[in-house]
Amino acid sequence: MNHAYNQAASGGMNNQTQRTKGNMSALPTTSLMASSGILTLAPYKHRKDLVRESVLSKYEILGYIAAGTYGKVYKAKSKTSNKRKIGSDRTTGDVHNGQTSTSAIGMDREAGENAVRSESDQQLYAIKKFKSDNHSSKMNSHDINGNEVVNYTGISQSAIREMSLCRELSNRNVIKVIDILLENKAIYMVFEYCEHDLLQIIQCHSHPEIKHIPDFTIKSLVWQILNGVSFLHKNWIFHRDLKPANIMVSSSGVVKIGDLGLARRFNNPLQSLYTGDKVVVTIWYRAPELLLGGRHYTPAIDLWAVGCILAELLSLRPIFKGEEAKIDMSNKKQVPFQRNQIQKIVEILGTPNSKTWPSITMYPEYPTFKQCFGSNLPSNLSKWYELIGRTNQKCFNLLEGLFEYDPTERLAAENALLHPFFLEPPRVTENAFEGLKMKYPRRRIFTDDNDIVSNNNYAPHKRHAHDDNFTRKRQK
Amino acid sequence: MSADYWSSSQRTKWQFNRQTLLDYRRKLLILERKMIHSGLIKDYPYVNYDWNMRIYLHNLIVKLGRRLNIRQVVLATAEVYLTRFLTKVSVKEVNVYLLVAACVYASCKIEECPQHIRLIVSEARSLWPEYIPHDTAKLAEFEFYLLEEMNLYLILHHPYRSLLQIQTFLKENYDTYAFVLTDDELQNSWSLISDSYITDLHLLYPPHIIAITVIYITIVLKKNSSSLKSNGNSVSIGADVNEKPQSGAIDSQNDPSAMEIEDLMTLSSSNPQEEPLAQTVSGATQLEVKSLSKIDRDTIRINKFMKFLNHSHINLDEVAESIQDMVNLYVVWNHYNENLVKKSLHRMLTNT
Structure with missing residues (x-):
């Protein structure tokens, strides 16, 4: 069984055949069940539950990495050797990745990555355990001993999105799901493990004293982010929650875009994007068309967020650090006007108007915007760039392209990959850490709570700023 | 891949040829016999996954879909889920009414027009009161098993x-x-x-x-x-x-x-x-x-x-x-x- 399941990602039909066989050989022969139990699937459930593999039988939990509203992420080690499987996955998976502009890197990326990929990374995983849906607290009861009895609640839209999209996607710069386990009313998504993320890297450079991230490192990181975003967009998916905390980096300097919990397909939506999710993207990274109440937005919202990430890599702090106006709990349908966030943007990029952004007048919040931001401020972006001590003009030009107010004029991911910044020397390296003197510490893990299977451990622990960002309320 | 059928899980994980499909169904029949033999389920000779059953199940999905007023593509996804599930599970060991509701519930989410679980249960109950449990947790539970049988490959090209x-x-x-x-x-x-x-x-x-x-x-x-x-x-x-x-x-x-x-x-x-x-x-x-x-x-x-x-x-x-x-x-x-x-x-x- 174990063997068969391990091949799940590459085995296809063959694997399924083996699973079925396994089920049969493990068929229960003892208990007699009342046939009326069939109404609630008792015979079927019994058969399945007997052969289901436990997450703990496959993985050893090393500690937890972060906790958030979605649940908790654990660092884990495989109990059986999966090396061979990962190798075959990579070769089969990346055949289809359809990247553009590989010429910008111009070498066999596959071979390169495998060569630098460290041994230890291969056996490590990040296991994301989803918390059951929001109304669980109301529905859950307690058993005789006072332990919480968790009931099944529907799988959250966010978990469904992340699972279904991750199952289809295969790109070097998008996090790869290795396995998904459903066990005891909980969902475990097993991801490849990434030692770093951009939030941690940025913090590493800003504490205790400011040490700029070199241009060539930024170039590689941003190119890889754009490559992943371009791949998502070509597959008609937008991410809708790009921010430093969601950009993972492996120990070999490969960017992996993570957390697809807000991502969705946007081709041919059956209902408006707004109906599905009233608010998307964490406030500091939210594009102006969203802040103005746009309901039929485009993949350009992700490029704005990439712009914010680029700016943050350059200056080591969020460029538009606005304060979020909270949703009025008595009137949840009303999405508040994010005046302060728009203020922060206008201060640096100037006031948008119908000349620079012809469709701006069509946005629902335009009248409010007009009222609040009457004066016509010029752009201060070049001054900002100077002030943070940066000089590369092509990089500035890329930033400008990503910060285009008009979403139809904003750089698209595919075009951004061919931006002169990436074409001028030094060449984009496929290991972002190449030539970097700085050594980033390993991800901190907390070992006081390794109990992945119990259902009582969801209180988000605020440990340090890193966690804090993870627990920052998901904008939904 | 999400945009492309040729690299999709639908093709790489869930496409059979006639022979493999036949093998699956044979194995399922053997499993069924074993379960009956060991007393886990009773044999109801007329409950089979035959054409009659298939048309019946199709009509169940269409009926529930019409009550919920959901789009054709969503129903289509639900129907494929149902067909996939029944390559691995016998109709003799499940409650097909609850199965239909679970397929529709899951497909609404995957096609980005989620319906509240209580709505699905109440509509399904008004159609088939004697077979749909009032407790929404039962439907939610079945969703878990359904997705598990599909190995979480959920995106479809129609x-x-x-x-x-x-x-x-x-x-x-x-x-x-x-x-x-x-x-x-x-x-x-x-x-x-x-x-x-x-x-x-x-x-x-x-x-x-x-x-x-x-x-x-x-x-x-x-x-x-x-x-x-x-x-x-x-x-x-x-x-x-x-x-x-x-x-x-x-x-x-x-x-x-x-x-x-x-x-x-x-x-x-x-x-x-x-x-x-x-x-x-x-x-x-x-x-x-x-x-x-x-x-x-x-x-x-x-x-x-x-x-x-x-x-x-x-x-x-x-x-x-x-x-x-x-x-x-x-x-x-x-x-x-x-x-x-x-x-x-x-x-x-x-x-x-």
């Missing part, structure tokens, strides 16, 4: 889109093929696709093969288009079931699908070219000979469509097999006995 793509292509290349589908033909093809979910086609072939199949059936049957009016049989049968749930076999006099079935049967017998479709198309002359004897508008249209097919590099063997499956469906549909399934299921689920 022939509806292929159909529209083919139509767009034909419009853009009108100069070459001088052929596009009329609105009626498009509509008819659309409803044939909806019927195709009763069959195994979606486990066997890529969506474009199924789209070509329904176009072929529509075009070749053009002269009987009056009996193929939009939403022809699926809606009428659904409606029939809705109005007179007690009635047994559908009265073939009033059933437009019966007419169509006859057309299809005459078609397959009188048209020797139909079977080896690849032959027909490659030897286009054969058709021209035929058109000499009976040159009418329809024949010319068929001819033009054949020209397109010939140029398309579409696997015509697969199209031919798939046409055969659709024809079989309409033949068995003529003998559909709703009451038999319904009563057998009732006996099984209430343990009487």
Whole structure:
């Protein structure tokens, strides 16, 4: 069984055949069940539950990495050797990745990555355990001993999105799901493990004293982010929650875009994007068309967020650090006007108007915007760039392209990959850490709570700023 | 991949060939026997995953979908989930009513038009009060098992889109093929696709093969288009079931699908070219000979469509097999006995 399941990602039909066989050989022969139990699937459930593999039988939990509203992420080690499987996955998976502009890197990326990929990374995983849906607290009861009895609640839209999209996607710069386990009313998504993320890297450079991230490192990181975003967009998916905390980096300097919990397909939506999710993207990274109440937005919202990430890599702090106006709990349908966030943007990029952004007048919040931001401020972006001590003009030009107010004029991911910044020397390296003197510490893990299977451990622990960002309320 | 069928999990993880599908079903029968033998389930000889059951399940999904007022594509996804699930699980060991509700519940989420679980339960309960538990946790629980059986491969590519793509292509290349589908033909093809979910086609072939199949059936049957009016049989049968749930076999006099079935049967017998479709198309002359004897508008249209097919590099063997499956469906549909399934299921689920 174990063997068969391990091949799940590459085995296809063959694997399924083996699973079925396994089920049969493990068929229960003892208990007699009342046939009326069939109404609630008792015979079927019994058969399945007997052969289901436990997450703990496959993985050893090393500690937890972060906790958030979605649940908790654990660092884990495989109990059986999966090396061979990962190798075959990579070769089969990346055949289809359809990247553009590989010429910008111009070498066999596959071979390169495998060569630098460290041994230890291969056996490590990040296991994301989803918390059951929001109304669980109301529905859950307690058993005789006072332990919480968790009931099944529907799988959250966010978990469904992340699972279904991750199952289809295969790109070097998008996090790869290795396995998904459903066990005891909980969902475990097993991801490849990434030692770093951009939030941690940025913090590493800003504490205790400011040490700029070199241009060539930024170039590689941003190119890889754009490559992943371009791949998502070509597959008609937008991410809708790009921010430093969601950009993972492996120990070999490969960017992996993570957390697809807000991502969705946007081709041919059956209902408006707004109906599905009233608010998307964490406030500091939210594009102006969203802040103005746009309901039929485009993949350009992700490029704005990439712009914010680029700016943050350059200056080591969020460029538009606005304060979020909270949703009025008595009137949840009303999405508040994010005046302060728009203020922060206008201060640096100037006031948008119908000349620079012809469709701006069509946005629902335009009248409010007009009222609040009457004066016509010029752009201060070049001054900002100077002030943070940066000089590369092509990089500035890329930033400008990503910060285009008009979403139809904003750089698209595919075009951004061919931006002169990436074409001028030094060449984009496929290991972002190449030539970097700085050594980033390993991800901190907390070992006081390794109990992945119990259902009582969801209180988000605020440990340090890193966690804090993870627990920052998901904008939904 | 999400944008592309060829690298999708639908093709790489969930596409069978006829032999592997047959093997799966055989294994399932063995499993069923074992479970009966060990007393885990009782044997209800009339509860089988046969055509009767398939049409019945299809109608259940359509009914629930109509109550919830959800889109065709969402129902299509639910139907594929159902078919996939039943390649691994016996109808004798589950409550198919709850299964239908779980498939619809999950597909609403995956197609980005989520419905509240309480709404699904209450609508399903109003249709089938004796089989749907009031407790929403039961439905949520089944969703877990359903997704687990599918190994969490959930995104689907449907022939509806292929159909529209083919139509767009034909419009853009009108100069070459001088052929596009009329609105009626498009509509008819659309409803044939909806019927195709009763069959195994979606486990066997890529969506474009199924789209070509329904176009072929529509075009070749053009002269009987009056009996193929939009939403022809699926809606009428659904409606029939809705109005007179007690009635047994559908009265073939009033059933437009019966007419169509006859057309299809005459078609397959009188048209020797139909079977080896690849032959027909490659030897286009054969058709021209035929058109000499009976040159009418329809024949010319068929001819033009054949020209397109010939140029398309579409696997015509697969199209031919798939046409055969659709024809079989309409033949068995003529003998559909709703009451038999319904009563057998009732006996099984209430343990009487």
